[in-house]
Amino acid sequence: MTVAGVGEFGLIDRVTARLSYGESCLLGPGDDAAVVAAPDRRVVASTDVLVEGRHFRRDWSGARDVGHRAAAANLADIAAMGATPTALLVALCMPAELDPAWAEELADGLGAEAALVGASVVGGDMSASPTLTVAVTALGDLAGRAPVVRSGARPGDVVALAGRTGWAAAGYTVLSRGFRTPRLLVEAFRRPEVPYAAGPAAAEAGATAMIDVSDGLLADLGHVATASGVAIDLTRDAFEVPRQMRDAAQALGVDPYSWILAGGDDHALAATFPDGVALPAGWRPVGRVGAGAGVTVDGAEPEGPRGWDHFR
Amino acid sequence: MTVAGVGEFGLIDRVTARLSYGESCLLGPGDDAAVVAAPDRRVVASTDVLVEGRHFRRDWSGARDVGHRAAAANLADIAAMGATPTALLVALCMPAELDPAWAEELADGLGAEAALVGASVVGGDMSASPTLTVAVTALGDLAGRAPVVRSGARPGDVVALAGRTGWAAAGYTVLSRGFRTPRLLVEAFRRPEVPYAAGPAAAEAGATAMIDVSDGLLADLGHVATASGVAIDLTRDAFEVPRQMRDAAQALGVDPYSWILAGGDDHALAATFPDGVALPAGWRPVGRVGAGAGVTVDGAEPEGPRGWDHFR
Numbered sequence: 001m002t003v004a005g006v007g008e009f010g011l012i013d014r015v016t017a018r019l020s021y022g023e024s025c026l027l028g029p030g031d032d033a034a035v036v037a038a039p040d041r042r043v044v045a046s047t048d049v050l051v052e053g054r055h056f057r058r059d060w061s062g063a064r065d066v067g068h069r070a071a072a073a074n075l076a077d078i079a080a081m082g083a084t085p086t087a088l089l090v091a092l093c094m095p096a097e098l099d100p101a102w103a104e105e106l107a108d109g110l111g112a113e114a115a116l117v118g119a120s121v122v123g124g125d126m127s128a129s130p131t132l133t134v135a136v137t138a139l140g141d142l143a144g145r146a147p148v149v150r151s152g153a154r155p156g157d158v159v160a161l162a163g164r165t166g167w168a169a170a171g172y173t174v175l176s177r178g179f180r181t182p183r184l185l186v187e188a189f190r191r192p193e194v195p196y197a198a199g200p201a202a203a204e205a206g207a208t209a210m211i212d213v214s215d216g217l218l219a220d221l222g223h224v225a226t227a228s229g230v231a232i233d234l235t236r237d238a239f240e241v242p243r244q245m246r247d248a249a250q251a252l253g254v255d256p257y258s259w260i261l262a263g264g265d266d267h268a269l270a271a272t273f274p275d276g277v278a279l280p281a282g283w284r285p286v287g288r289v290g291a292g293a294g295v296t297v298d299g300a301e302p303e304g305p306r307g308w309d310h311f312r
Numbered sequence: 313m314t315v316a317g318v319g320e321f322g323l324i325d326r327v328t329a330r331l332s333y334g335e336s337c338l339l340g341p342g343d344d345a346a347v348v349a350a351p352d353r354r355v356v357a358s359t360d361v362l363v364e365g366r367h368f369r370r371d372w373s374g375a376r377d378v379g380h381r382a383a384a385a386n387l388a389d390i391a392a393m394g395a396t397p398t399a400l401l402v403a404l405c406m407p408a409e410l411d412p413a414w415a416e417e418l419a420d421g422l423g424a425e426a427a428l429v430g431a432s433v434v435g436g437d438m439s440a441s442p443t444l445t446v447a448v449t450a451l452g453d454l455a456g457r458a459p460v461v462r463s464g465a466r467p468g469d470v471v472a473l474a475g476r477t478g479w480a481a482a483g484y485t486v487l488s489r490g491f492r493t494p495r496l497l498v499e500a501f502r503r504p505e506v507p508y509a510a511g512p513a514a515a516e517a518g519a520t521a522m523i524d525v526s527d528g529l530l531a532d533l534g535h536v537a538t539a540s541g542v543a544i545d546l547t548r549d550a551f552e553v554p555r556q557m558r559d560a561a562q563a564l565g566v567d568p569y570s571w572i573l574a575g576g577d578d579h580a581l582a583a584t585f586p587d588g589v590a591l592p593a594g595w596r597p598v599g600r601v602g603a604g605a606g607v608t609v610d611g612a613e614p615e616g617p618r619g620w621d622h623f624r
Contacts, residue, residue: 026354030539031461032392032524033358033452038350042338045434046345047449049403051441080344091361091403091447122357125447129363135403135437135447137359140345149343212344227342 003103004096008126011100015107022120024086024141034122036087036139043086044140044147046077048214052132060175063102065190067109069265070134072192073214075117076267078140079196080212082148082203085119087139093129106134117196145203148271153209153228157272159287160279161238162198164188165217166256169263170245173252182244194267201280202271210271216262218306221270221287221295228272231292233299234261238286255304261297262305315415316408320438323412327419327438334432336398336453346434348399348451355398356452356459358389360526364444372487375414377502379421381577382446384504385526387429388579390452391508392524394460394515397431399451405441418446429508457515460583465521465540469584471599472591473550474510476500477529478568481575482557485564494556506579513592514583522583528574530614533582533599533607540584543604545611546573550598567616573609574617 003011016029027035036043050056050070061069071088078085090110092103103126110121119138171189180186202210209228213220217234225232241249241256249256272289273279296302315323328341339347348355362368362382373381383400390397402422404415415438422433431450483501492498514522521540525532529546537544553561553568561568584601585591608614 027459027461031459032389032522033356033395033450033459035393035454035459036355036357038353038355041350041353043348043350043355043451044345045348045399045401045449045451047401047403047435047437047447049405049437049439049447051405051439053442054440077344081347083345087357089357089359089449091359091449093361093363093443093445093447123359125359125361127361127363128366129443129445130365131405131441131443131445133405133441133443133445133447135359135361135405135445137357137401137403137449138345139355139357139451142347147339147343147345147347149339210344 001100002097003094003100006100011103011126014100014104018104018107019111019121022118025120025122029123036122038141040142040144042142044078044081044083044142045137046074047135047137048073049133049135061190063105064109066134067106068113068191070136071110071113072194072267074136074138075196076194076212078138079199080210080269082145082200082210083140083142084200085117085138085140087119087122088114089137090121090124091135092124092126093133095130095132096128148203148207148210150209150211150224150227153224153230153272153289155230155289155291156275157208157289158275158285159232159272159289160283161268161270161286162282163195163266163268165213165266165268166245166259166263168192168265169259170248173254174248177252182248184244185248192265192267195269195282198269198282202283205280206277207271207273210269213266213268213270214264216264216306217270218261218295218302225293225295231290232287232295233290234287234297236298258304261302313412314409315406315412318412323415323438326412326416330416330419331423331433334430337432337434341435348434350453352454352456354454356390356393356395356454357449358386359447359449360385361445361447373502375417376421378446379418380425380503382448383422383425384506384579386448386450387508388506388524390450391511392522392581394457394511394522395452395454396512397429397450397452399431399434400426401449402433402436403447404436404438405445407442407444408440460515460519460522462521462523462536462539465536465542465584465601467542467601467603468587469520469601470587470597471544471584471601472595473580473582473598474594475507475578475580477525477578477580478557478571478575480504480577481571482560485566486560489564494560496556497560504577504579507581507594510581510594514595517592518589519583519585522581525578525580525582526576528576529582530573530607537605537607543602544599544607545602546599546609548610570616573614
């Protein structure tokens with residue numbers, strides 16, 4: 001069976017039948033637009049797109065995995081503003097010969113990841129395309145708080161991290177060398193574990209700046225440093241190399257810190273807090289904000305790659 | 313110059329430098345997410361994707377035209393709920409060898425169309441892709457009104473239309489036969505003229521159902537008839553064939569009513585109103601709601617195509 005055989009409206013029916021709707025969803029799929037609760041009188045909105053061959057491969061990730069990851073990438077952006085996600089909208093472009101089961105499982109993954117934070121898939125669009133593409137928009141609610149932007153870091157602030165970094169990059173390296181194990185790393189690439197609750201908690205605790213780590217920790221903290229007009233220095237010892245990662249790094253001949261400091265796709269959250277603030281649950285200190293510019297590790301310019309440019 | 317040469321962040325800087333922001337935009341591009349005003353405590357949201365070769369061709373439409381059309385398709389969905397658009401988010405997937413000027417002109421078109429209704433492009437994402445793809449999400453505000461859904465049409469209601477139908481389809485036929493004129497028709501395909509204000513006006517006047525005509529009038533009124541559990545009968549004489557369209561139809565050997573009744577992409581609005589309601593400015597009666605199912609023209613099953621399936 002193919003999506004062309006099922007047809008646009010048939011496929012929409014199949015996919016929407018598998019979705020369920022959270023309480024923020026006031027009007028779900030089936031009309032010209034969805035209606036989503038925005039109790040705060042503001043809505044936080046972010047868009048991220050995954051393209052086959054660039055962000056995922058169908059022989060490396062199942063459709064459900066791709067759904068989880070597409071949702072996670074967007075939901076993490078909402079959390080990084082200090083907001084709680086409420087809804088996802090999905091534009092799905094597919095080759096006409098694709099099995100409709102792929103789209104259905106993608107929807108399952110999107111819905112399951114959104115349900116982790118009480119959000120739901122409320123709308124979308126589908127089209128045929130030679131390139132399998134999943135463009136997701138996430139909406140969220142600030143619950144009366146100011147958004148935590150990238151430009152608020154001040155010298156003296158503590159740099160803290162919630163969630164893990166390097167795992168997805170390690171899994172990507174494992175897969176790209178033709179292996180399927182260690183399973184823990186491969187799974188981390190397929191489905192990131194995002195510390196969603198740490199975003200609003202950081203906002204509540206007075207975080208001065210926050211960012212979703214999607215390009216790599218050095219690159220993303222570089223965005224914070226540039227936007228804030230400050231320097232950031234990371235403490236290498238703050239990053240423990242887990243045993244499985246160390247073993248895989250040794251076997252593959254990779255410096256595990258290149259994964260931890262420059263690998264994207266885990267969707268950890270990085271934030272800065274005023275010195276002396278008790279970090280909320282899930283956050284650990286990893287560095288310090290100073291005067292100046294750029295990101296260093298133990299006071300020195302880091303070697304190796306810093307992150308990822310989606311055109312190069 | 314290519315987008316790969318400029319790089320992801322360079323291109324984002326170039327594009328965002330060309331945008332301007334309406335008053336609903338509380339935080340624009342440059343952070344993990346945008347923040348948009350939602351004074352109504354609800355937000356209307358819709359996503360539509362345009363794929364090169366399927367929804368547009370670069371030899372038929374300039375980048376600015378594609379921007380206008382991508383924005384219009386989404387803004388019309390918001391208007392069809394009776395809401396006023398506030399913001400657009402754009403996921404842009406491009407071949408690495410694309411001239412960055414194309415992306416910049418696309419942004420100009422998106423921004424200019426959004427500005428017609430006081431909305432602005434507040435965020436987005438970019439990626440390389442073999443297939444040029446523009447996925448847009450539009451947000452809007454209901455200003456305290458109930459959304460006008462597809463399921464509210466009742467027997468006895470008047471069916472009314474705001475805006476024009478058939479023009480974009482006629483322009484598409486002209487272009488697909490290798491012609492570039494009549495210019496009026498070709499321009500209608502490149503940049504639809506959407507009666508945005510007619511959406512909130514219809515909601516205010518008590519419209520019982522409303523839809524954006526994007527698949528073709530017969531197909532889209534079919535969605536209303538199905539969702540409402542009613543029959544819709546159109547009056548053929550209510551649709552005047554403009555001179556340029558009649559001349560082109562004759563030259564091309566096409567029945568102009570196949571454009572008017574089955575052509576999409578003009579993004580007219582169709583709505584149903586209780587009998588006796590004074591139609592707001594811009595709306596004209598074109599038919600009647602009855603008991604039963606399906607859409608007829610002068611009481612008979614219409615011949616020819618009814619609309620467009622994006623997988624066939």
